[in-house]
Amino acid sequence: MTSSSLLFAIDGDVARITLNRPDRLNALDLTLLDELARVLDQVERSDALRALALTGAGRGFCAGADLASGLPQGDDIGLVLERHYNPLIKRIRALPMPVVSIVNGVAAGAGASLALAADFTLAAQSARFVLAFARIGLLPDAGATYFLPERIGIARALGLAMLGEEVHASEAERIGLIWRAYPDAELESAASALIDRLAKAPTRALAATKSALYGAAHRSLAEQLDVERELQKQLGRSADFKEGVAAFRDKRAALFVGR
Helix, strand or coil: CECCCEEEEEECCEEEEEECCHHHCCCECHHHHHHHHHHHHHHHHCCCCCEEEEEECCCEEECCECHHHCCCCCHHHHHHHHHHHHHHHHHHHHCCCCEEEEECCEEECHHHHHHHCCCEEEEECCCEEECCHHHHCCCCCCCHHHHHHHHHHHHHHHHHHHHCCCEEHHHHHHCCCCCEEECHHHHHHHHHHHHHHHHCCCHHHHHHHHHHHHHHCCCCHHHHHHHHHHHHHHHCCCHHHHHHHHHHHHCCCCCCCCC
8 A cells, every 4th residue: 555645565574654644754544544444354364374574765764743744732732633543553552463664764743653653663873863842832642651651760851741852762662661772774774683583483482471571560460460370271282382392392492373
């Protein structure tokens, strides 16, 4: 699928979404948000896909909401979040496959939230993350107030959210905001290697791992142990578990099929 503001391609069992408004640093307007929602419909319906990559065209990942298209006022801000941004973030987090964001340049505002919604966030050394909502009298949204403390703790989250300072990729890696930072020329090859590795992994086990880890902070230890037990029971009946055990016994590489 190709449109004026979004590119979508499938290569084998890997899907790739590219925000395609390079002249606006891939800023999010309602058209692009709706196109992202339609693409996620395809991803969710597919039984063959085993990984999703998300990146931006040109010199930026995503500059956040397109303020030039008009910023909603008052209650309308909440309506836009409710109808467009929040469902998108929830769907990305809930996908039963690994999601990798490839941050090739600035990720600002809701663009940073979009990058952090992925399971793995990779960035070019020249990339930077900016949450400058306070400069216009707003709070970070589109999941940022969830993702920041989840990844870097409350002290750093408060600093980034309230001061709005840029965080460059190397510092983002150091504090745990992202998975890895790479020299610009190596970002795509490193991302491809990671996505290929994830796509060859036991997909159901990865999906269960995501579910368990993302919900852990909201459960007691006893509840989390119960979750692990139930998920492990399901995985114990999977074809991938049988293949993993057989490969271990045969001292060979496992060939997982995602079932």
